[in-house]
Amino acid sequence: MKSYNQWSRLLLGFFALALVSCTETEIDEEKPTITVNYSGGFPQTCENLSRGQSYTIKAKVADNLGLASYSVEMHHNFDHHTHDDQEGVCELAPITTAINPLNFTESDQLPEGLTSYEMLVDLVIPDGVDTGDYHLALFVTDVTGWQARTSVDVKIVE
């Protein structure tokens, strides 16, 4: 009887050890979220952006643990490609060849320790760039490394 008691104590100790050594690596499975789909969000799908004007991109980002960084990218859609995370599709101009398309990229860290935030990014549309259909892609990354993306169809006009 006595030896069984010792044995079960040892077992208990072992399981405790297993629990401690294994739960340290708990994994964050939740991805952040990003959207421009609220009143005040900018740009909305099919927004017209004029050459020579400056705009402020506004998007709401959130995460369960903590936000880390963002990235904003604008590239032409003269070839009518799609992304898997598009907010909506608007009527596209005919396919054209790019001559001087706008290529805009900006990345930065978000303030530490936040689980929700409205990110603001300044965007200037230079004078000489090609008008037409563009995608504005917005990325947010959480502290774990999960990324959320959204892509908005916009147009650059005269």
Added chain:
Amino acid sequence: MKTIFKPIFFSLLTTILFISCTDDEIQPPVISNVEVGAVHDEEAEDVHADEGIAHPGESMHVGADILAFARIESITVNIHSVEITPAAGEVAWEFEEVYTDAKYQVLNAELHEDIMVPENAALGEYHVYIIVVDEAGNSTRAEAHFDLVVEEGV
């Protein structure tokens, strides 16, 4: 009898512990939904009508979904020809670029790059390698191929 059981039980337990905890070892990245080709479609019904085909002097698209278990460090896109003998004035086109953009240094990335095919690229079959390296030093390579052809009706 009991004295025999104890060591066996003990070693069994240790084995279970090992198995349950080695799951933590980081797996290499997984690459899926590889798309390569000139994505042109007037009707916008079948977006991938030109999948696997590209044209000289035009841009082509290389895309993939990547899931990594440690943050992605870099994504390399390599394009090279297969058994192509270029004619005069043509080249067997080769392309390689290592992407380390912030948008790719995550656990779940969507690779999307538009690559310009040179005007003088020789027609024929080309291979595309997508190589993903994570911060743990793991790497995964996906392969795809496309044919470089002259666009019909041009």
